[in-house]
Amino acid sequence: MFETVKNRRTIRQYLLKDIAPKMLNDLLETSFRASTMGGMQLYSIIVTRDAEMKEKLSPAHFNQPMVKNAPVVLTFCADIRRFSKWCEQRNAVPGYNNLMSFMNASMDTLLVAQTFCTLAEEAGLGICYLGTTTYNPQMIIDTLQLPELVFPITTITVGYPDGIPAQVDRLPLEATVHQEVFHDYTPEDINQIYTYRESLQENKQFVEENKKKTLAQVFTDVRYTKKDNEFMSENLLKVLRQQGFLK
Numbered sequence: 001m002f003e004t005v006k007n008r009r010t011i012r013q014y015l016l017k018d019i020a021p022k023m024l025n026d027l028l029e030t031s032f033r034a035s036t037m038g039g040m041q042l043y044s045i046i047v048t049r050d051a052e053m054k055e056k057l058s059p060a061h062f063n064q065p066m067v068k069n070a071p072v073v074l075t076f077c078a079d080i081r082r083f084s085k086w087c088e089q090r091n092a093v094p095g096y097n098n099l100m101s102f103m104n105a106s107m108d109t110l111l112v113a114q115t116f117c118t119l120a121e122e123a124g125l126g127i128c129y130l131g132t133t134t135y136n137p138q139m140i141i142d143t144l145q146l147p148e149l150v151f152p153i154t155t156i157t158v159g160y161p162d163g164i165p166a167q168v169d170r171l172p173l174e175a176t177v178h179q180e181v182f183h184d185y186t187p188e189d190i191n192q193i194y195t196y197r198e199s200l201q202e203n204k205q206f207v208e209e210n211k212k213k214t215l216a217q218v219f220t221d222v223r224y225t226k227k228d229n230e231f232m233s234e235n236l237l238k239v240l241r242q243q244g245f246l247k
Helices: 002-006 021-031 051-061 065-069 081-089 099-122 137-144 187-199 201-209 215-223 226-242
Strands: 043-048 072-079 126-130 150-159
Touching (some): 021 099, 043 051, 043 099, 051 065, 051 072, 051 137, 065 150, 072 081, 099 150, 137 150, 137 226, 187 201
Antiparallel strands (some): 043 072, 072 150, 126 150
């Protein structure tokens, strides 16, 4: 498994080969062994196989082709609803319609999602995380009929890889690991950490295509702008309130 993770790639193209229901269920059930807040398992997973449902989900993910082409789309949701209903039916008063509970459920959800992905890749499948899930939560909530206290956190497409793409670079160990306390980055540190990434031909081309001077400007001015982040932040808070996580 160490080698599987070390050599993993994000897979966006899949063979026209279905995933056996038993295999998928085994992977999901095993992933539920992931760490979880107080043993509560504050998550639910919506399995989408139906082509019509994929078509409905696709706009929420900016019509990325893998949503319709993957044999299975999994929407991992923070779910406080199930645990709250159990409490109510056992004469206990739940107090989980708040930000802390949402954070706990989100962490539970991401832990189980990543555990599933690691297991799926070890089994020969390919996966792709869709970061668009929290961009358009309302569309996903409506499509999947998510009730109050259930919120989509991440979506994963999964299937048998149709080809193996090149591996994307990662920052060196010293960029992210701090011993004992956080050590802030000096200008020299930043240069050392990012110079290799900036030197890659694909990133140089990225800068040129977007008519920018630096790779950082591509991120700040094109990919993840302040304007877009603020708009999506407001929308996220709005939908969190609607789903009962914030007052």
